[in-house]
Amino acid sequence: MAINQTHVHPHYTLPGVMHYLQTEFTKNERDRITWELERSEMKARIAELEGENRDLKHQLNQMKPKSVSAEGEREVKSVSDSLLKSKLAVQENVKEIIYLLKSPNTVNQLESLNSKDAGAHLHELEKLNVNTPIDDDVGANGMDILNNALLDKPKQDSPRVSSPTEVKSLFSTTSKRESSETVSKIQSDLQKVDLISSFGDLVALYDADSRSLEIHQVDPNLKSKSVTKISIGKDCNILKFLWVSSSKFFIVDNSLHLKLYSISSASLISDLNLLQDSKNPFSLDDIINIDFKNKWLLIAGNNKPQIKIWELGNIDATEDVPINIKEVYGIEHDNEYDDNNDSAEILDCIFGITEKSLILLSSNPYQLTIYDFEGKPLQKIDLKVDTILSGKPDEECYHLFLDEKTSKLLIQLSNERLLVYSFDKKKIVLKEQLTPSSTLPIQLNLNDSIISISYNNGDFEFRNLENLKPLIDEFIVTNINPPGNEEPVLFSSNLTVDSIPVLITVNKNNEVLLHKIKLIDAGRKE
Structure with a gap:
């Protein structure tokens, strides 16, 4: 008996295919430019460190090891430590260059888009730990050659040396309260601060009553200086x-x-x-x-x-x-x-993500619509979620945050529900229900794949966009709001000082405080 079989074919549309190709092309071009810039920077850094190494070797040759005093021995040790530090820094930079010089397997990347483990193959730069030995043959050979050149001795196996140059994660899962060393204050002449915005190491503060705006610059020690003051205008x-x-x-x-x-x-x-x-x-x-x-x-x-x-x-x-x-x-x-x-x-x-496109979040039902600038819908994505409202309708928050580096979209629904949509996998990959401390809106910010969450009681939480897991157990800023104040906390988390994220808050005394999320303890080994 014949059995009718129906073949199910995927449904493709021309706008969908064009959007996909444009997205992939934009992402590849962005990655290529980034790799080229990083490659040039690493080459310049290696040249600088090799010059420093030659100078240190010359200083060592000029010294007389057998006739040095106790003070001279300390100088030799200091120079040796500097040489070792330079060697290890060059090693870490060579590892990154070797990674950047590797040609990606395009076929495997495209196949991984449809696999269950697609996330494991995309954006693998974060897997490069500068303190972890590379098992790849190319990387190992490069390290051996560099070691022999720096130490002027034949190739041999040597134990890994712990040094103060180890780069540790800025965030850890260990429970740690902020210390006084991680907090600083911006000296402002404003009577009150109604707006905070940051860019690089610059901070903008605005007083809505006086229509005055101040720009401050923050150095690696969290010391700030006033750059300029601008009057916006009375009306x-x-x-x-x-x-x-x-x-x-x-x-x-x-x-x-x-x-x-x-x-x-x-x-x-x-x-x-x-x-x-x-x-x-x-x-x-x-x-x-x-x-x-x-x-x-x-x-x-x-x-x-x-x-x-x-x-x-x-x-x-x-x-x-x-x-x-x-x-x-x-x-x-x-x-x-x-x-x-x-x-x-x-x-x-x-x-x-792509040029001349926008992402729109709408309700009834909750869905994302991607438009081009001519108003033509390129794609519609049904979020397929039923949100339980925790607050009043006028207190609900709905926001979109795009992280182009990982091609992920963070979605805040009805204040406390978080969704992460992956443009690579074409689906919702993560869901999380926050526990609000009040019915007031929970404020979010996204900076370099780090989600900053502000609660009304002064608690700040930081989560990783990759898995929505907390980066630190809890980060509490005291004296944010006076008792009975129902205003949302005023903050910004886009400030980056010497590659370290800094949280900016305004407390109940109208003081603008800078908080390092975590100090790098270079001498402590995890």
Whole structure:
């Protein structure tokens, strides 16, 4: 008896295939440029360390080991330690160069996208531990050659030496309270701080009452100095603060003017009315998010619902020249209705991974929609979650955070639920339910795959985007809010000083505090 068999074929669409190819091409180009830059930096660093090594060897040859005094012996030991430190530093840099010079197996990468262990093959740079010996034959040979060149002796096996140059993780799972050595204060002349924003080692503070803004620079010892002070204007109130570079920044004010400021001259460079030619102006109460990336500015509103994108000219100019609007894009979200006649509401909207794309989070049901700038949906992703609301509707938080390095999207739903969507695996890979300390919104921030979570009682938690596991057990900042204050905690976690993440908070005395997440204890061996 014949049996009818149906063959199930995957359903491909041209927009989906084009989006996938564009995503992969963008990611490969980004990785290639990063590898080239890192390779050049490592080569320069090796040349510098080899020169230092030659100088130290010359100093050793000039010394007389048999006729040195006790003080001379200490000098020889100091030079030897410096030589050993230089050798180990060169070893670690050579390991990274060997890794970067290896050609990736493209076929295996593409096959891994459809495998269950795809995450194990993607973004393997984090697996490179600079204190772990490399078992690869190429890496081992490179280390042996370098050891022989530095020590001027034949190739031989030697035990691994522990040295102060060991690089330890900035975060650990050990329970540790912050110490006074990890806290510093920014000396500000502002009566109160209503906004904190950071970029590199720069911190911006804003007082909404006096319309005054201060820029401070923080050094590796958490000592800060005032760079400039700028008066925004009496009739201006900042809706969004956006960094352009270390020398310029934007503000979007309450009249929806885009203003570009120069930090070096502490002056206004240009002032653009974003809605001067708009037929459907935004209502301030309906604005959901304002985002900026490269030369694009996005404002998403829920009154239509609609999204507007401005392409800005002269944004890359090194001089203080005015910017202009080259083109404006308008997108209206497909306002579908479900069986209960509830409209699909825009919850958040940010720029996507690829050029000229954006990611929109909507409700009824919860789903992600990826649009191009022409308003054409490229992909729809049903999150397939039922969220249990813990607070009042006006206290719910919905936010999107994109980590381009790992191609992952962090989604905050209804305040306390976290989801992680992987663009590589094309699915939700992680879910987590936070335990709120109150019904007030839980604030999130994402910086270099590190999730900063702020609770209303002053607790701060840090989690890894890869697995949503805590990076430290608990980090408590005392005296954040006075008793009875129901204001969300004001903080920023995008400050990086000497490659160390720094948390910025404002306490109940209006003091701006800097907190190193974890000090590197170079002398202690884990």
